[in-house]
Amino acid sequence: MEEIRISPDYNWFRSTVPLKKIIVDDDDSKVWSLYDAGPKSIRCPIIFLPPVSGTAEVFFQQVLALTGWGYRVISLQYPVYWDLLEFCDGFRKLLDHLQLDKVCITMENL
Template sequence: MEEIKVSPDYNWFRSTVPLKRIIVDDDDSKVWSLYDAGPKSIRCPIIFLPPLQYPVYWDLLEFCDGFRKLLDHLQLDKVHLCGASLGGFLAQKFAECTYKSPRVHSLILCNSFSDTSIFNQTWAANSFWLMPAFMLKKIVLGNFAKGPVDPKMADAIDFMVDRLESLNQSDLASRLTLNCQNSYVEPHKIKDVVVTIIDVFDHSALSLEAKEEMYKLYPNARRAHLKTGGNFPYLCRSHVCLPILTLSHSRFFHERF
């Protein structure tokens, strides 16, 4: 049984915070699904960008334009963005795209990357839309941890596999297209954004080279290294990640947990 789905905290959240569905594009098939929690008096909130669940966008600029429209709809001029994996890359690209009229106050990047070439799939990015769902799921699952892991990490993997199963072919194809189309972050355009990097010392989908490239891109970034956590530390090590989110907005830190 997936412990996350039956945990009191998860069920309390799902029963008290409604899932909102918002359309901001002319194409009404592009639906943003989000949970809006916390005091409405906070005008610069944290928005969490997960690895998987977004409207179907096929281009990074198209995504950034849609996300800008979402912030306009929510009447948010500035936000903190916390992104995991693809979510972290999209957060960086949005900060880059809006640098002339900044919308991003800070970035919290968890197991994220700055250059899609690390996945060696840029050649296939334009063909994902043709592939059947089972092939796309196989590609995504190939990045999940294999072999023995501790129970909390195993439960996090099960939870993400369940989320993956809920996506249709277009959802999966668009995520992989955004993840793999040839693109990289231009850090000079977001040099004034405060950055926090969260990563793990154990095995994850990111290579050591990809992590070191992030450190080079953001030499002044605040860093939080977790001893373990795999691909989904925000799920299996949430008791550690939550304090990091708080600390990242208050002082410089470099912790090893």
């Protein structure tokens, strides 16, 4: 893991793409963390959802590559939801907050 943290690509990613924290639910403890890179005029980005044990940073190489080709990419780290419908509602609120029309979702699992 330390090798990744000292890699030039990772350091470039962390220095050019800020980590944003957004609250969309009434519960202030549910914080969505995300990296939003690429042209903000694109309202149909690619969204990466990490595995349960991962963070939004795990997709830094994909973010760098795809934004280099002109795509808008959002890598998310979602808060804890104990119910699938509650998660879907929070995710929808996040998409509304970001004013996105459509999204392409890709996700990883364990």
